[in-house]
Amino acid sequence: MPDTSRTELSSLGEFGLIDRITAAVELVNPSSVQGIGDDAAVIDPASGAGGQSLVQVVTTDMLVEGVHFDLSYVPLKHLGYKAMIVNFSDVYAMNAVPKQVTVAIAISNRFSLEAVDELYAGMLAACQAYGVDLVGGDTTSSTSGLVLSITAIGTAKKEDIVYRHGAKEGDLLVVSGDLGGAFMGLQVLEREKTVFKQDPNVQPDLVGFDYILERQLKPEARKDVIAMFTEMKLKPTAMIDISDGLASDVLHIARRSELGVKIYEDKLPMDPVTISTAHDFNLDPTTCALNGGEDYELLFTIAQSDYDKVKGSPHFTVVGHMTDAASGYQLVDRQGGQHELKAQGWDALLKK
Ligand code: ADP
Ligand code: MG
Numbered sequence: 001m002p003d004t005s006r007t008e009l010s011s012l013g014e015f016g017l018i019d020r021i022t023a024a025v026e027l028v029n030p031s032s033v034q035g036i037g038d039d040a041a042v043i044d045p046a047s048g049a050g051g052q053s054l055v056q057v058v059t060t061d062m063l064v065e066g067v068h069f070d071l072s073y074v075p076l077k078h079l080g081y082k083a084m085i086v087n088f089s090d091v092y093a094m095n096a097v098p099k100q101v102t103v104a105i106a107i108s109n110r111f112s113l114e115a116v117d118e119l120y121a122g123m124l125a126a127c128q129a130y131g132v133d134l135v136g137g138d139t140t141s142s143t144s145g146l147v148l149s150i151t152a153i154g155t156a157k158k159e160d161i162v163y164r165h166g167a168k169e170g171d172l173l174v175v176s177g178d179l180g181g182a183f184m185g186l187q188v189l190e191r192e193k194t195v196f197k198q199d200p201n202v203q204p205d206l207v208g209f210d211y212i213l214e215r216q217l218k219p220e221a222r223k224d225v226i227a228m229f230t231e232m233k234l235k236p237t238a239m240i241d242i243s244d245g246l247a248s249d250v251l252h253i254a255r256r257s258e259l260g261v262k263i264y265e266d267k268l269p270m271d272p273v274t275i276s277t278a279h280d281f282n283l284d285p286t287t288c289a290l291n292g293g294e295d296y297e298l299l300f301t302i303a304q305s306d307y308d309k310v311k312g313s314p315h316f317t318v319v320g321h322m323t324d325a326a327s328g329y330q331l332v333d334r335q336g337g338q339h340e341l342k343a344q345g346w347d348a349l350l351k352k
Helices: 013-024 076-092 113-130 181-198 210-217 223-232 246-257 272-280 285-291 304-310
Strands: 032-034 054-064 097-107 133-141 146-157 172-176 238-242 260-264 297-302 316-323 329-332 338-340
Touching: 013 113, 013 133, 032 133, 054 076, 076 097, 076 113, 076 146, 076 223, 076 238, 097 113, 113 133, 172 246, 172 304, 181 210, 181 272, 181 285, 210 272, 238 246, 246 260, 246 285, 246 297, 246 316, 246 329, 272 285, 297 304, 304 316
Parallel strands: 097 133, 260 329
Antiparallel strands: 054 146, 097 146, 172 297, 172 316, 238 297, 260 316, 329 338
């Protein structure tokens, strides 16, 4: 996109920028008593809760340019959207519903006002889609690049909260949606970036990759799954969202629950485009599903007596079960061979 107009952030200053952000924000939740504009936001979790007593959950995620995202192929609007989704997903993973967010940004003068507008347009689109209010934040300058720190606040009935540590031996391990798509989308984007660097006249070849590109660039959080749990009267015994990859995230449930786990290669849910693209890249689809990350699906355990509730659902796949701690962490391959399951997912501190 050609940069037709560029307004320097310095021409507005911090308060001018905050005013502009404030003007774009509309609060929808009765629990958001005071949003942007005072020293702190005011939240009344009981407001609009119909007399129910609720607890709050709080989660923060920080995204650093060059570490978590690459603006050469991630549009700022998508970055804003995804940054919100990542946080909402963490709230849903507690079986809670996100209601408020705060956003802290550090931004260099490389970015124009138009760029910040795009970023906030993406963030506010996600807020609107998920019914979440932007109630505050902080704005500062950075000497290089962009840093985004988002805090999401959600509510749930105390007895509905699902932790990583609640799984029991024999519980079924269930995953929503499909796996590995976001990782394969990233591979396609990285490949096209390399091609473009070699010859800027070559147009990116992204045809046929829509599904996995969307999984990478515009992921969604499983708000619908949390609603289904209420409808089905299903309370998982443990839950986590899949951000680092199934292998890594299932180990969190196993370790926190002091159990072993067994998952089956032939049960891993994958989209056909993910599988064919993995083959194109000479990657093993199973490895992509296990270690890819950024799927933002929910991984949860249920009592065997609840199996009928998920059986036959297009949204859920039983991929294994919890075992005793002594049995360890096992992956059973298509031939029935057993392998130790290891976390090789994305780790911000280990990457290069
Ligand atoms: P303080 O000096 O008390 O921290 P600020 O001037 O930083 O106040 O912020 C004023 C108001 O604007 C506060 O309500 C704050 O939460 C909000 N705010 C500041 N920066 C942002 C931002 N980037 N996004 C959303 N709200 C913001
Ligand atoms: Mg401040």
